[in-house]
Amino acid sequence: MTLERWQNITEWPMMLAAVLYLAVYSWQVLDPETLPDRTAETVLVGIWLLFALHYVVSLALAPARLSWFLRHLHELVIVALPMLRPLRLLRLLTTLSVLHRVAGVALRGRVVIYISGASVLLVYIAALAMYDTERDHPDALITTFWDALWWAVVSITTVGYGDLYPVTATGRVIAIALMIYGIALLGVVTATLASWLIQQVAEEGDQNAAATEAHVHRLQEEIAELRELLVELPERPRHPEQPESPAR
Known part of the structure; x- marks a missing residue:
């Protein structure tokens, strides 16, 4: 399997996982009394493992692993820091x-x-x-x-x-x-x-x-038209030269 095919297959499941993480985390913080703490932690840890697995598989499928690692440091940060996992929802803006x-x-x-x-x-x-x-x-x-x-x-x-x-x-x-x-x-x-x-x-x-x-x-264009008109005009006859007046 190629990296591109893997990312295409897992794109929407990872976004849904990010939505679920944000929902559970919000519920845990804003209304902890109605959500059992053990249930919340189980869901959050499971999503973390899913993100970590996705990152490891993507890195393994990358043709140039070092280059991919350096260009996707943000993916590592998202896996390492729990609060940033919902940022994967930003991919929705590009789809x-x-x-x-x-x-x-x-x-x-x-x-x-x-x-x-x-x-x-x-x-x-x-x-x-x-x-x-x-x-x-x-x-x-x-x-x-x-x-x-x-x-x-x-x-x-x-x-x-x-x-x-x-x-x-x-x-x-x-x-x-x-x-x-x-x-x-x-x-x-x-x-x-x-x-x-x-x-x-x-x-x-x-x-x-x-x-x-x-x-x-x-x-x-107007100058060219004026030149054509001037060429087409007939020449005006010249007046004969008047004889010089006799000397007194």
């Missing part, structure tokens, strides 16, 4: 034909959709992880999911009001990762906006150049 029609064929459109989806998912996942980490600490400031969601939005936008912040080591690691992503997100947004502005200016310049070229071409 839905509706979003492709909205984004068009331009790379900028796909980048905007991908970054938007990644930001929404990361904010939600980071809020879940932060709430799960901070809520049981005696000095915690983030004690509700809505506090965690507010903190995640503030952090990813690099605003940083400082009204809520993590007090645990794990929470600070989550905060560092989210702030780094927020800085990268601002760079992507700025670059995308600059690219759009450059394209608009270039298109306007092309339109002006095309209009100028059309005017010049029209003037050349």
Whole structure:
């Protein structure tokens, strides 16, 4: 079996596994009393094993394993860090034909959709992880999911009001990762906006150049028509020279 065929076969099952992981993890964090902890852990560990198996098989089927490993470090991170497994749902953005029609064929459109989806998912996942980490600490400031969601939005936008912040080591690691992503997100947004502005200016310049070229071409045609008319006109007879007046 080739790597491409393996990925095509497992694409949707892995996405469904990511959806299930996100649902169970959200249920475990937001309403732990109604979900048996043993059941939740069994499902989450099973999904982790599924992700790990998929990664190992993909690496084994890769024709150039070292190159594939270096180009897919994010897959290793998704396997290693439980909270990031739902990020595999981002693949949905590249498979839905509706979003492709909205984004068009331009790379900028796909980048905007991908970054938007990644930001929404990361904010939600980071809020879940932060709430799960901070809520049981005696000095915690983030004690509700809505506090965690507010903190995640503030952090990813690099605003940083400082009204809520993590007090645990794990929470600070989550905060560092989210702030780094927020800085990268601002760079992507700025670059995308600059690219759009450059394209608009270039298109306007092309339109002006095309209009100028059309005017010049029209003037050349009019000059050629005037030359033809001048050639077709009959020559006017010259007046005979008047005799010189006699000298006095």
